[in-house]
Amino acid sequence: MRVALFLTCVNDTLYPDTGRAVVKLLTRLGVEVDFPMAQTCCGQAHYNTGYRHEAEPLARHFSDVFGEYEAIVTPSGSCGAMVRELYPRMGERARAEGRGSGLAAALAPVVPKTYELTEFLVDVLGVTDVGAYYPHTVTYHPTCHGLRGLGLGDRPRRLLEAVKGLELVELPGAEECCGFGGTFALKNADVSAAMGTDKVRNAESSGAEVLCAADNSCLMHIGGTMTRLGSGMRPVHIAEILASTEEEPAA
Amino acid sequence: MSGTFVGMPVFPPPTHPAFPKAAHEAVGNPVLRGNLRHATHTIRAKRANAVAEVSDWAELREAGKRIKDHTLRHLDRYLVQLEEAVTAAGGTVHWAVDADEANRIVTELVKETGESEVVKVKSMATQEIGLNEALEAAGIRAYETDLAELIVQLGHDRPSHILVPAIHRNRGEIRDIFRTRMGEWGRPAPEGLTDTPAELAEAARLHLREKFLRAKVGVSGANFMVAETGTLVVVESEGNGRMCLTLPETLISVVGIEKIVPTWRDLEVFLQTLPRSSTAERMNPYTSTWTGTTDGDGPRTFHLVLLDNGRSDTLADEVGRQALRCIRCSACLNVCPVYERAGGHAYGSVYPGPIGAILSPQLRGTQSEIDASLPYASSLCGACYEVCPVAIDIPEVLVHLRERVVQGGEAVRDGNKVVLKPAKGHAAERAAMRAARWAFSHPAALRTGQRLASRSRRLHPRTLPGPGRAWSGTRDLPAVPAEPFRDWWQRTGGGKGGAK
Numbered sequence: 001m002r003v004a005l006f007l008t009c010v011n012d013t014l015y016p017d018t019g020r021a022v023v024k025l026l027t028r029l030g031v032e033v034d035f036p037m038a039q040t041c042c043g044q045a046h047y048n049t050g051y052r053h054e055a056e057p058l059a060r061h062f063s064d065v066f067g068e069y070e071a072i073v074t075p076s077g078s079c080g081a082m083v084r085e086l087y088p089r090m091g092e093r094a095r096a097e098g099r100g101s102g103l104a105a106a107l108a109p110v111v112p113k114t115y116e117l118t119e120f121l122v123d124v125l126g127v128t129d130v131g132a133y134y135p136h137t138v139t140y141h142p143t144c145h146g147l148r149g150l151g152l153g154d155r156p157r158r159l160l161e162a163v164k165g166l167e168l169v170e171l172p173g174a175e176e177c178c179g180f181g182g183t184f185a186l187k188n189a190d191v192s193a194a195m196g197t198d199k200v201r202n203a204e205s206s207g208a209e210v211l212c213a214a215d216n217s218c219l220m221h222i223g224g225t226m227t228r229l230g231s232g233m234r235p236v237h238i239a240e241i242l243a244s245t246e247e248e249p250a251a
Numbered sequence: 252m253s254g255t256f257v258g259m260p261v262f263p264p265p266t267h268p269a270f271p272k273a274a275h276e277a278v279g280n281p282v283l284r285g286n287l288r289h290a291t292h293t294i295r296a297k298r299a300n301a302v303a304e305v306s307d308w309a310e311l312r313e314a315g316k317r318i319k320d321h322t323l324r325h326l327d328r329y330l331v332q333l334e335e336a337v338t339a340a341g342g343t344v345h346w347a348v349d350a351d352e353a354n355r356i357v358t359e360l361v362k363e364t365g366e367s368e369v370v371k372v373k374s375m376a377t378q379e380i381g382l383n384e385a386l387e388a389a390g391i392r393a394y395e396t397d398l399a400e401l402i403v404q405l406g407h408d409r410p411s412h413i414l415v416p417a418i419h420r421n422r423g424e425i426r427d428i429f430r431t432r433m434g435e436w437g438r439p440a441p442e443g444l445t446d447t448p449a450e451l452a453e454a455a456r457l458h459l460r461e462k463f464l465r466a467k468v469g470v471s472g473a474n475f476m477v478a479e480t481g482t483l484v485v486v487e488s489e490g491n492g493r494m495c496l497t498l499p500e501t502l503i504s505v506v507g508i509e510k511i512v513p514t515w516r517d518l519e520v521f522l523q524t525l526p527r528s529s530t531a532e533r534m535n536p537y538t539s540t541w542t543g544t545t546d547g548d549g550p551r552t553f554h555l556v557l558l559d560n561g562r563s564d565t566l567a568d569e570v571g572r573q574a575l576r577c578i579r580c581s582a583c584l585n586v587c588p589v590y591e592r593a594g595g596h597a598y599g600s601v602y603p604g605p606i607g608a609i610l611s612p613q614l615r616g617t618q619s620e621i622d623a624s625l626p627y628a629s630s631l632c633g634a635c636y637e638v639c640p641v642a643i644d645i646p647e648v649l650v651h652l653r654e655r656v657v658q659g660g661e662a663v664r665d666g667n668k669v670v671l672k673p674a675k676g677h678a679a680e681r682a683a684m685r686a687a688r689w690a691f692s693h694p695a696a697l698r699t700g701q702r703l704a705s706r707s708r709r710l711h712p713r714t715l716p717g718p719g720r721a722w723s724g725t726r727d728l729p730a731v732p733a734e735p736f737r738d739w740w741q742r743t744g745g746g747k748g749g750a751k
Binding site for chain 1: 570589650725734746
């Protein structure tokens, strides 16, 4: 099976390790991974900040780049939700504004074949034990758009529970937002930081060494809060845990 | 529906600081944070249990949404049906296009009775229009009889929650308010009042009983109005509402036009979803219904003031109109992480929390500083949508209103189609978004930017100047990697042959 990796602009620029982990993991599971070099950004930040019209050409570009692939896999719950939930809505809005169904038609092909990484593993590949080894105590934070937008449910947990050596511990208040929220983190910095601090304190109380999530944007906020608070914990993307093996363990 | 309720501007834009500034104070107040955290987490857990008991919750939620959408689509028809039914049952219907008109009508009606005081049932609509203040200006004293509204009124405070207006207060604060202020308004608090709930409730009971027995005029809102019979419905927990609805000679109800349901049968849905969503009760303790007037039973005179106040404008907006489904249960407030930390007052409206963030900028417009900032008072986490018993997609409306703020565009204000200008103060952001869109449309440009960031990474400061402080004031910046992923991919041929 040949799939396209939609890494997201944030991961491409700031978290290439997550990208390498996805490639390593999927290759190990027998999937042929391609990284279309023309990919940029899904337009989520534009859309969610109120710049829908600026997001439209980015969505079209996404569709042009990824339209031909069998499946599109992304290690980001929120960018995955952007494509699956909000691309159809953008098409509908354009139609409602009397601009025809061109945008809806252009975006339609990529919507059903875009998968968040854990969905792709569990639903498409049908695996929960990916042969990973990660000898650490981990707590899992379900990020909002993955949890409520995509309905990832217990997929990430099932994957983590099957990792050898990994001890999964409960995160109190797990389903509460970490306070990132894209431009919310800047526009409402005080509330965002207060939410982030509470998330880190809850994570610390779990006794875990690692806070795991399926979204690096949220982890950037949580991790930045952790180091600022002098917390001993560290944030790790779920792809890096699942890619880790006894032969090549991740930190 | 358009053009049915054309009239004067809605209540003036408030001079309230923008949300982030108002929230800044609240976030730094440990007592308030503690009160809100305790209260919202308690009710949040109770609600989850009360909802989990109902096997067909998803169907009830969908039914509630459909009933409301249907009613809103045919609101013109149902309003006329309601007016006819209320009139036939002995009531009088008044139409108020905005807060001023509603206040004027109620003030005149009270004056006609010759009374100078009224007792009030807890009501969001009368809070929205500032009725107490308008009555006070006319020399009429309005006594709030809901326990929490009483606490707010005695404390010269503002409500901070739709259902629990004094949620920002703890028991000790309430005891102090009762001790120092009750005497100014009537029967003073008993000597040696402590902060136990039973004693506080008893103090309020004694204080309020005096008001109920003396009042000749009651003022209420309503949770529902049944179009087919002209029946109004108030659901409550304390029974104080029923006192106000039954003891006075004259009853005046101020109700938003969106509160209609077509038939009694529709109540079946909402009388299940509202109590479980709001107080986490299977059934609320008091459900009062009245249809016009009845000889020898309850008020002899009944007036219904139907309030528009921006609702028709909201109804004209295809995305935003879903906010009018709201049944004021407060589940979205209780589950909202932003509300929990910012508190209700930061929202600058009687409608705080997620629903307030989409309701206020629609009812009042997005011109004022606070109303232009409310659509951003959310991380878009979606918890509000998940718990909403009428499935209002609050994040969708928030994003829609953000668009209205930064891009302007067509809207209906005061019954007229207008083209709104983009709000001020977003020029730099708009330019940045455009630049980002351009870079993201040109992969080569994006790559150049990424490489620049990677190559200069040792020079990056740990904190940022100017607007960047919003991030780095509380969070460290991520380290920029030596090369972006795409360079690694190209250099190693996709990591083939174990290349690092």
